[in-house]
Amino acid sequence: MNMKTLVVINPNSSETVTQGIEQALQPLQGVGVPIRCLTLAEGPPGIENQRQADLTVAPMLALADRQTDAAGFVIACFGDPGLHALRVQTALPVTGIQEASVMTALTLGHRFGVIAILPQSIPRHLRAFGAMGVSGRLAGDRALGLGVADLADPDRCLAAMIRTGKQLRDVDGAEVLIMGCAGMAQYRSVLQDETGLPVVEPTQAAVSMALGQIALGLTHRPEGAMND
Known part of the structure; x- marks a missing residue:
């Protein structure tokens, strides 16, 4: 009998992003069930707009359906493509990184700020925050002007992240920051030190x-509960 695992799906096709996710999750390996990270081969190199996000949903659902040893799923794209569809498909726990990061931020400060990758990412963030009913707690959502592929380059990315984080803090009044893409993980500790948030x-x-x-x-679907 296979050991159950928490399956983390990167809906883009970048193995570099998946490797960054695996590195970010090292402190959580050994805490409960094992964690396995997968890359969606059919996805785009980076998810930077709503159309790209929507096109990943069907192949992501198919990939999840093949994971017969799963104890639960995490959708590792800020925007949570297919989150509610996957919750219909499976009764196992399903979390999305956008929804979970906002819920976590609300426990760490009253107003949260988001560091987005590109300006076109922001409208889908704002729609999600409106649907969650947390728009009143949003201090600001500011874009770096960098694509997903650029996030692996510290020379291009780190200074922009620190500058944007300080703008969210000083101009927008953010008390906690959310990294608005799964590809930013390696910069978390430096950003926290530089902003003091x-x-x-x-x-x-x-x-x-x-x-x-x-x-x-x-x-979301306890055993014995009525199906949708």
């Missing part, structure tokens, strides 16, 4: 939440 890395937030739900037997 708590910084939420979204995959860490979502996996922490999923591990807790698995340990406690919590799910």
